[in-house]
Amino acid sequence: xxxxxxxxxxxxxxxxxMLVMLSACGGQSQTAGNKETGSGASGTNGGQTAATASAxxxxxxxxEGVLTVYLNDFDEMIGPMFEEATGxxxxxxxxxxxxxxxxxxxxxGNPHWDVVWIDAMPSIYAxxxxxxxxxxxxxxxxxxxxxxxxxxxxxxxTFYPTGAHAAGVIVYNKNELKEGEAPTRWSDxxxxxxxxxxxxxxxxxxxxxxxxxxxxxNEQGLDQGxxxxxxxxxxxxxxxxxxxxxxTALSSGEIKVAALQESNAYKMVNNGDPIEIVWxxxxxxxxxxxxxxxxxxxxxxxxxxxxxxxxxPKTQQALIDKGEEAYFEPSAKDVKPKGDRDPDAKLVNAExxxxxxxxxxxxxxxxxxxxx
Numbered sequence: 001x002x003x004x005x006x007x008x009x010x011x012x013x014x015x016x017x018m019l020v021m022l023s024a025c026g027g028q029s030q031t032a033g034n035k036e037t038g039s040g041a042s043g044t045n046g047g048q049t050a051a052t053a054s055a056x057x058x059x060x061x062x063x064e065g066v067l068t069v070y071l072n073d074f075d076e077m078i079g080p081m082f083e084e085a086t087g088x089x090x091x092x093x094x095x096x097x098x099x100x101x102x103x104x105x106x107x108x109g110n111p112h113w114d115v116v117w118i119d120a121m122p123s124i125y126a127x128x129x130x131x132x133x134x135x136x137x138x139x140x141x142x143x144x145x146x147x148x149x150x151x152x153x154x155x156x157x158t159f160y161p162t163g164a165h166a167a168g169v170i171v172y173n174k175n176e177l178k179e180g181e182a183p184t185r186w187s188d189x190x191x192x193x194x195x196x197x198x199x200x201x202x203x204x205x206x207x208x209x210x211x212x213x214x215x216x217x218n219e220q221g222l223d224q225g226x227x228x229x230x231x232x233x234x235x236x237x238x239x240x241x242x243x244x245x246x247x248t249a250l251s252s253g254e255i256k257v258a259a260l261q262e263s264n265a266y267k268m269v270n271n272g273d274p275i276e277i278v279w280x281x282x283x284x285x286x287x288x289x290x291x292x293x294x295x296x297x298x299x300x301x302x303x304x305x306x307x308x309x310x311x312x313p314k315t316q317q318a319l320i321d322k323g324e325e326a327y328f329e330p331s332a333k334d335v336k337p338k339g340d341r342d343p344d345a346k347l348v349n350a351e352x353x354x355x356x357x358x359x360x361x362x363x364x365x366x367x368x369x370x371x372x
Contacts, residue, residue, distance in 0.1 A: 063302050069113070093113070096207060119287040171258045171278070211288070211355070215350045243264045329347060
């Protein structure tokens with residue numbers, strides 16, 4: 001169920017994104033320097049470190065300015081960490097998933113970004129297919145990826161994964177449902193006993209929400225995926241703009257069950273909220289966080305250093321130990337997840353190429369459901 005204001009906001013965001021994607025060339029937008037920024041907004045580049053070296057020998061051009069990174073999480077800490085480790089200056093431009101991707105598409109003809117780092121692998125895969133990303137470059141630390149995460153690197157090497165988290169786990173309010181009464185499988189969400197109880201984030205707004213829904217469509221096929229979510233909508237499924245809105249609805253009793261991104265779920269547990277987390281036996285759809293470089297970046301040395309820095313096990317361990325989105329499966333070897341994260345957590349994911357191919361269609365289908 002959507003409120004009128006949420007419907008209008010969602011439709012405007014989706015329409016704007018689709019219009020710029022259909023444009024032959026992206027229009028210019030406000031410069032990144034005028035956007036909301038994180039730390040390190042000015043300064044000159046420092047010296048190149050060993051982490052910036054490519055696996056392929058090449059002559060590096062000199063950087064022309066401050067590295068600009070578009071991202072949707074970890075902006076509270078990654079800037080100072082990177083600057084201290086490498087000497088490069090970085091400007092961070094944070095936003096939610098829809099904002100980041102809309103900004104990139106709007107700037108297609110005149111990009112203001114050097115690196116994008118976001119938990120939206122299908123969307124970044126599509127940028128690579130459009131020719132917007134640097135190709136055929138291998139970071140020095142790519143050899144530190146686990147075999148699972150090496151499999152996510154596309155053939156043209158346009159992006160590298162830095163971790164994956166559950167885009168949705170089953171969470172229920174223990175004050176409203178007893179353990180034996182709560183759903184344990186995704187198929188349970190359509191059962192009549194959960195009518196008007198369940199909520200999730202909007203796949204057109206929240207970065208993890210599209211990877212969440214795309215797994216069902218990829219796993220079941222487009223027609224069966226639509227039938228599955230039709231059943232949920234018929235059962236009173238509520239869709240909220242972002243996961244923090246789902247948290248609020250769950251805490252207030254507006255909903256009793258949610259498909260909730262795992263960092264938000266564990267944060268509720270750690271805050272003492274009366275909720276229980278269920279990892280379904282069939283797995284929790286994953287949102288894979290990836291980093292990519294803009295093909296015409298004017299700061300290639302800093303950009304490559306940033307990717308290598310993200311793949312460094314020490315960096316990923318620091319994100320887990322101190323980050324606000326600390327609950328995730330790291331991509332680098334010898335990194336320990338949060339101690340209270342379920343050791344048997346099973347992540348599943350839609351194939352990136354398939355999810356990218358059908359992203360507009362699936363998001364449009366959800367938009368159409370919103371106005372019915």
